[in-house]
Every structure is written in structure tokens, then in C-alpha cells.
Amino acid sequence: MSDTSTNPPENGAAGAQQQAPQVKMNVLAQYIRDMSFENILAQKGSTGNAQPDVQVQVNLDAKKRQTENQYEVVMKLKVDSKAKESQDQLFLMEIDYAGIFQIENVPENQLHPFLLIECPRMLFPFVRRIVADVSRDGGFPPLNLETIDFVQLYRAELQRRQKAQAAQGTETQGQA
Template identity: 40%
Template sequence: MSESFIHLNQGVQLNISAQYIKDFSFENPRAPTSLKLQHLQPSIKVNVDVEANKIYNNEEIFEVILKIRANAKTLESPLFLADLSYAGIFKLQKIEKTDTKTLLLTECPRLLFPFAREILANTTINGGFPPLVIQPIDFSAMYQQKIQSP
């Protein structure tokens, strides 16, 4: 397993030691009928969440999980449901404890996102649909919204 180091502001280091699919599900419940409905514009909902957990009883090593759930339907008929939990192991060095949560829930998922997006695009293609292209996500804004919600 190779490690990558990213140097952030003020000497903070973010070390990525691994990334992997933690859980993945793709359902095409109405196939092959759903494949005939592709001439209709589907309604696609994408929900994104991030969680971070300390692992190995170590103050510096965390598992960050990017969860993406995509649901497509047309005329109230389900086309597909994709549910992906894509994770990475991150080691944070030279960081203030007060900044840890912000970094874990903004910078880490930003690094994981392109890989998760590619998995979902390839899976929808392999499921018989056009690629699901998820637009870039502003994880900082998502985090701010989360901490401001009651």
C-alpha cells in the first residue's frame, strides 16, 4: 500500500494510506423494461454524506467515508438505485485539534470524490444506462450547512 502526502497550509500534512469501496449496491429493478424507457428524461436525485471515525486508537489516523446515493426514475417507475460508500484512511499531522473535524469532513472527501464519481459513472454504463455524471461538490459549503442546522 503506497502512501501519498499532501501538504496543506501552515505545515499541516494529510497522508492518504488507502482508499477503497466499503459498501456498494446497484439495483436495476425493472430491467430489461427500464432500458426501453431511456427516451424519457429521468428524474435523478443524488444525496451525499460524509462521516469520519478515528481508527486504531490513534489520535492521527481516521477513516473517512463518502456516501453517495443516486436514485433515478421516470414517470414514477424506478430505473436504478446506486448506493456507494467509498472510504479512505487518512493520517493527519501537525494539525490543531480544533481543525481536525473540518479537515476530515471537507478536504478528505474532496480527495475521494473523483474516484467515487468514476465508480458510479462506470456502473450506470454497465447497468445499461448513460453514465451518471455527478457535478463537483463543495464539501466546505456542505459542512457549513451541516453545522448550522439544528
């Protein structure tokens, strides 16, 4: 009786998987690039227990660094908190949080989504903590951001770009 598990097939999926190089990602550094927090409620001299309506905008940016296989990924958050009933501004926070990543063995056609999905996923827990600490230190209950679906965010940005290109193409054709 022969044992086929000790002799993997020469050609096939198992052989291809063994030859594929392992993706490597290292976070070399992470830091606050820019941050502002404005406690507008306190500036107006008001206090109160207004029920907040919080809006969070997220933008991502990635660029190649001069060092081989290194990339800088920046997550830009804008947190806008207003009172639900009066729509008076409570606070405004903006933070640009960056990470420098060493990334190896990611195919070129998969690098863009990797940089804008996997890298922000690694940075997010640190950004969440900073937002909670700063909002608490600013005199409000700590704001614990909900988990961001970076895959959905990436897909939405691709669709937005495709629509913009289609609209631009339509305008150019109409002018010709």
C-alpha cells in the same frame, strides 16, 4: 543601503508562519466499503428512453483509528434516478466509499472540518468514476456527478445540528 528582505523580522506574522508546522495528509488506502446497484427498469422488463431525474444524497462520516494520526473517512452516496414524466424508478445506487488518511499538524479545533471537507475532496474523483462506470455497466448512460461543495455541505450539517439542539433544548424547557 540595507536590504530588509534578507533579515526577516524577529516578531511578527512572517516569524509566526515560519514556526507553524506544515500540515501533512497522506491517503493510505481507499476502497469501496459497500455498494449496491438496482436496475429497476430492467427488472420490470421495460426499456425506453425516459428522461431521467437524478437525485443524489451525500452523507459523510469520520472516525479516529487506533493508530496515531490515522482517520477513516466514509462518503455515502445514494443516487436515485426516476423518469421525469412518470416518476417511475429507473435505478437506485448506493455506495459507501472510504479512505484511510494519515493526518499530522492539524490543530485540534480544525480537525473536524478538515476531515469532512478536505478528505472527501480527495476521494470524490474516484467516487465519480465508480458511479459513471457502474451506471454505464448497468445499461444507462454514464452518470457524471457534478462537483460537490464539501464546504457548503459541512456548513449545512452544522446548521442542521444547531437547529436540532435548539429544538431539543426548547422541548426540555417546556417539560420542566
